[in-house]
Amino acid sequence: xxxxxxxxxxxxxxxxxxxxxxxxxxxxxxxxxxxxxxxxxxxxxxxxxxxxxxxxxxxxxxxxxxxxxxxxxxxxxxxxxxxxxxxxxxxxxxxxxxxxxxxxxxxxxxxxxxxxxxxxxxxxxxxxxxxxxxxxxxxxxxxxxxxxxxxxxxxxxxxxxxxxxxxxxxxxxxxxxxxxxxxxxxxxxxxxxxxxxx
Numbered sequence: 001x002x003x004x005x006x007x008x009x010x011x012x013x014x015x016x017x018x019x020x021x022x023x024x025x026x027x028x029x030x031x032x033x034x035x036x037x038x039x040x041x042x043x044x045x046x047x048x049x050x051x052x053x054x055x056x057x058x059x060x061x062x063x064x065x066x067x068x069x070x071x072x073x074x075x076x077x078x079x080x081x082x083x084x085x086x087x088x089x090x091x092x093x094x095x096x097x098x099x100x101x102x103x104x105x106x107x108x109x110x111x112x113x114x115x116x117x118x119x120x121x122x123x124x125x126x127x128x129x130x131x132x133x134x135x136x137x138x139x140x141x142x143x144x145x146x147x148x149x150x151x152x153x154x155x156x157x158x159x160x161x162x163x164x165x166x167x168x169x170x171x172x173x174x175x176x177x178x179x180x181x182x183x184x185x186x187x188x189x190x191x192x193x194x195x196x197x198x
Contacts, residue, residue: 022059031134031185081101085107108133108134112140137165162183162185168191173194
């Protein structure tokens, strides 16, 4: 049934599979609309095709469907995660960020920093990721701050980012090319931020 979806439905489904399972439906619609999708229709179509379920205003799906969707993303490039549209597995993300193998194909990164103690970003880590819409660096361990130390981080090019979450963001200001009027979500707990925008 995934193969029968149109391109927009596929993109909506893969965003939910990789980033938004068990999240609030209204928030997901707001994010997807900000990315240029017709989210209300797309989500309705996915429900009608039994690919997702809405329960208590949360979007969810069967674990096997999530696994299938994530496998679709992995097949975009079996050996080079930097050539995939969405990244969620910490080992793939560490490889892409450490060795600067990210490409313009990457649209979303969801990185659990509790899986690693330190990561060094290259000065131009994000410069090739022109389509990045979703960036989440979070700590799944609730006790205390993240132990992940991020070094060499420069102001990334994030002109298309609609979702920005970074626990312990290491810089004192946000990248100058993040457009506040286009952001749907901004969360930077325990960060070094001193000023957002003028």
